[in-house]
Amino acid sequence: MQDIFSLSLNALGIMLEDAGFQKFRAKQIYHWLYVRYVEDFEAMDNLPKDLKTYLNQTFTSTSAQICKEEKSCDGSVKYLFQTQDNLSYEAVFLKMKDDKFTLCLSSQVGCKVGCSFxxxxKGGFMRNLSAGEIVYQVLAIKKQQGIPHNKAINIVYMGMGEPLDNLENVTKAIKILAELDGLSISTRRQTISTSGIAPKIKKLGALNLGVQLAISLHAVDDKLRTELMPINKAYNIQAIIDEVVQFPIDNRKRVMFEYLMIDGLNDGLDSAKKLVVLLNKLKAKVNLIYFNPHEGSIYKRPSAEKMEAFREFLLKKGLLCTIRESKGLDISAACGQLRERAITQDEDTQHDNKQKEIQWAY
Ligand code: SF4
Structure with a gap:
């Protein structure tokens, strides 16, 4: 059975034609799936019976399911999805200011990049998510939250996994999400966040999809960045900057540099000065993120005063800078946390209900 959410409108139309049906039926099916949020082929009442039979025999619309959710008092919700091969991955629904919504999506089950924070x-890498498993995160959450089809939402590929390590499926998902007859989420509203795999930034740029780019920088010198993100050994800061300079972005947009502030490590004004120099020639903005310590973590959360002083310095030097709104702090909203908790609870049940507490990281 093929996952229907992995198919572009055109690919679905071609499959239908090859099976002897009219191509326009693909638009009707897309409308049911992505506009009316109906996944049961039998309920698609403008489709002929023989087409419904073909759809039931050929496609599945249940490649992944929401199996757990945690609600935050600020309105954010973290969802745990379960795949047919019994793996799990997360997505987060974030309620931003002014009634805006952002969905943070996973691109892989686990991750190979190995950032120390x-x-x-820590859970290692299992496999890439398919395009359908990525797309379904959006559809399932929109449906669950009752978000009307025409409400604009933003997508960030910032959940579990390195999206550029799964570029083929992620680009396929981006295009499916952007289909005007489907979810119609413009590529300009979709942001790929990467740990900085330089050659793949180049590859993504060459595809000219119109997506936004975010770089997880977190340090201004290679020594510290390698400690935090071992991938820096392969692609250092300068290699990333060289690719960002070439990356095609909308005139009105900027490349986002994510900067995880860790107490005493990268939160001083000396780092802020270096950051200004580093990003001097780029259309960039900086997003400062508080590090949230977890049990056993060697890193600490910086003070609000230090965060503010860092931000003020960048702003004075003409570098756009925001401090990330802390969303879902009461629901382990950072990447990997709900999955880790679910796995831990499952293991605990199997081991005489011995309770383990895991505190959540970044
Ligand atoms: S922070 Fe992102 S890139 Fe780094 S290990 Fe975690 S999921 Fe992978």
Whole structure:
């Protein structure tokens, strides 16, 4: 059975034609799936019976399911999805200011990149998500939250996994999400966040999809960045900057540099000065993120005063800078946390209900 959410409108139309049906039926099916949020082929009442039979025999619309959710008092919700091969991955629904919604999606089950501050990295890498498993995160959450089809939402590929390590499926998902007859989420509203795999930034740029780019920088010198993100050994800061300079972005947009502030490590004004120099020639903005310590973590959360002083310095030097809104702090909203908790609870049940507490990382 093929996952229907992995198919572009055109690919679905071609499959239908090859099977002897009219191509326009693909638009009707897309409308049911993505506009009316109906996944049961039998309920698609403008389709002929023989087409419904073909759809039931050929496609599945249940390649992944929401199996757990955690609600935050600020309205954010973290969802745990379960795949047919019994793996799990997360997505987060974030309620932003002014009634805006952002969905943070996973691109892989686990991650190979191995950042030292990240809980997902600790679980190792299982496999890439398919385009359908990525797309379904959006559809399932929109449906669950009752978000009307025409409400604009933003997508960030910032959940579990390194999206550029799964470029083929992620680009396929981006295009499916952007289909005007489907979810119609413009590529300009979709942001790929990467740990900085330089050659794949180049590859993504060459595809000219119109997506936004975010770089997880987190340090201004290679020594510290390698300690935090071992991938820096392969692609250092300068290699990333060289690719960002070439990356095609909308005139009105900027490349986002994510900067995880860790107490005493990268939160001083000396780092802020270096950051200004580093990003001097780029159309960039900086997003400062508080590090949230977890049990056993060697890193600490910086003070609000230090965060503010860092931000003020960048702003004075003409570098756009925001401090990331802390969303879902009461629901382990950072990447890998709900999955880790679910796995832990499952293991605990199997081991005489011995309770383990895991505190959540980044
Ligand atoms: S922070 Fe992102 S890139 Fe780094 S290990 Fe975690 S999931 Fe992978």
């Amino acid at each position: 990240c809980l997902t990295a």
